[in-house]
Amino acid sequence: MRVYYHTFGCKANQYDTERMRQEGEARGARSTTSWLDAEVCVVNTCTVTNQADAQARRFIRRLHRENPDARVVVAGCSAALKASMYESLDGVAGVVEGHDPVAVALALDPPLPEKPVQIELRRSLDRMDMEPVGGEILRHRQGATRGWLKIQDGCDRKCSFCATRLARGPSRSRDPEEVVREAAQLARHHPELVITGIHIGHFGLDLDPHWSLSRMLAHLLERVPDVRFRLGSVEATEVDDLLLELMETSGGRVAPHLHMPLQSGADPVLRRMRRWHTREMYRSRTLEICDRMGSMGLGADVITGFPGETADDHAQTVALVEELPFTYLHVFPYSPRDGTAAATGSDPVPQRISGERSRELRTLAQEKGSRYREGRVGEEARVVLEGDAALTGDYLRVGWEGPRPEETGVFSATLQGSGEHLYIAWSRDSSLN
Numbered sequence: 001m002r003v004y005y006h007t008f009g010c011k012a013n014q015y016d017t018e019r020m021r022q023e024g025e026a027r028g029a030r031s032t033t034s035w036l037d038a039e040v041c042v043v044n045t046c047t048v049t050n051q052a053d054a055q056a057r058r059f060i061r062r063l064h065r066e067n068p069d070a071r072v073v074v075a076g077c078s079a080a081l082k083a084s085m086y087e088s089l090d091g092v093a094g095v096v097e098g099h100d101p102v103a104v105a106l107a108l109d110p111p112l113p114e115k116p117v118q119i120e121l122r123r124s125l126d127r128m129d130m131e132p133v134g135g136e137i138l139r140h141r142q143g144a145t146r147g148w149l150k151i152q153d154g155c156d157r158k159c160s161f162c163a164t165r166l167a168r169g170p171s172r173s174r175d176p177e178e179v180v181r182e183a184a185q186l187a188r189h190h191p192e193l194v195i196t197g198i199h200i201g202h203f204g205l206d207l208d209p210h211w212s213l214s215r216m217l218a219h220l221l222e223r224v225p226d227v228r229f230r231l232g233s234v235e236a237t238e239v240d241d242l243l244l245e246l247m248e249t250s251g252g253r254v255a256p257h258l259h260m261p262l263q264s265g266a267d268p269v270l271r272r273m274r275r276w277h278t279r280e281m282y283r284s285r286t287l288e289i290c291d292r293m294g295s296m297g298l299g300a301d302v303i304t305g306f307p308g309e310t311a312d313d314h315a316q317t318v319a320l321v322e323e324l325p326f327t328y329l330h331v332f333p334y335s336p337r338d339g340t341a342a343a344t345g346s347d348p349v350p351q352r353i354s355g356e357r358s359r360e361l362r363t364l365a366q367e368k369g370s371r372y373r374e375g376r377v378g379e380e381a382r383v384v385l386e387g388d389a390a391l392t393g394d395y396l397r398v399g400w401e402g403p404r405p406e407e408t409g410v411f412s413a414t415l416q417g418s419g420e421h422l423y424i425a426w427s428r429d430s431s432l433n
């Protein structure tokens with residue numbers, strides 16, 4: 001059976017698709033990269049915004065139009081929240097509410113019943129609770145330089161704009177030894193592993209005895225040599241001192257890069273978002289981190305136009321972004337998500353205004369990013385090759401000139417060019433770390 005996999009959304013979702021693929025292949029399915037010759041198409045959906053739902057719906061309609069014989073199995077976050085909507089679409093043969101790879105693999109198997117198979121969210125979570133992220137470890141991420149290492153799923157916070165936690169359930173950590181085993185396996189194929197999950201700062205709080213993200217990272221550094229680790233998105237308030245020490249002293253084995261969601265720089269908005277930190281908590285911890293780390297890649301997510309956000313609130317966000325040494329930002333105008341507390345809130349900000357605020361912040365982030373890139377000319381960078389480009393530890397995508405090395409790994413070279421066109425010129429004499 002030929003199966004085409006399509007993923008929407010974040011690294012955790014991409015990881016889940018690889019687990020689905022591996023589970024399917026273990027049961028005899030073959031992966032194909034074209035939906036046109038697929039017998040089954042698995043669509044792993046995302047629900048971060050209402051537009052993400054709409055995108056998945058459009059994509060499924062297109063799949064069915066272009067390959068009406070293919071059976072479509074829908075899984076993922078959006079499927080967890082809108083199962084009956086997906087079930088009603090033409091061509092859909094199965095809906096898995098969530099990311100359980102075993103459930104998806106079962107849904108691939110013909111003969112499929114007349115009516116779509118629906119595997120309920122609760123059952124899917126139960127399976128993951130019993131066998132954290134399904135029995136087998138992930139062996140590699142197909143066709144990719146970097147591997148994703150998912151260490152936990154779900155989230156215990158209750159941010160008022162977020163539907164992810166509704167789709168993914170409470171925070172569940174994987175067994176640390178299983179994480180090490182998977183990292184060692186992935187490191188055979190990937191020179192860099194990104195530690196990912198839905199709320200990785202809560203890793204280990206549900207384990208007995210408790211673990212922490214920093215302890216997990218220390219364990220990985222000790223037990224899995226010859227690979228660079230990069231932290232996925234982590235909250236500023238959850239970066240502890242051990243984590244910083246590991247980043248500082250790892251000699252580049254932990255990429256000097258943090259992505260710490262900010263969402264807003266104004267306390268009244270943070271309160272309505274039900275974030276647990278204040279502007280000052282974020283600001284002071286970030287300054288401490290940057291002071292210790294020196295030059296590093298620093299990113300954040302920001303939402304503009306959250307209900308009730310005033311011009312003054314927005315100005316506070318702008319001022320905070322100006323002050324902190326961000327090298328890039330992901331800025332999104334607020335869009336209400338069905339089922340979330342914020343969606344029923346009053347005082348909406350007109351789309352035109354939240355769009356303008358987004359543009360202002362994106363421009364500011366771009367200027368800051370360009371200045372940072374300019375400052376890196378002539379300095380050393382440790383890169384992994386991704387396609388025709390290279391990715392530095394501090395999360396700059398730069399050009400690669402010269403022959404492609406035969407070996408994979410993390411390469412050291414000097415950054416050349418200008419901020420706009422940074423590149424590294426590679427020669428056989430350049431070093432491989």
Ligand code: SF4
Pocket residue numbers: 155156157158159162163164165198199
């Ligand atoms: S911390 Fe907030 S935004 Fe992040 S996954 Fe949890 S509830 Fe969603």
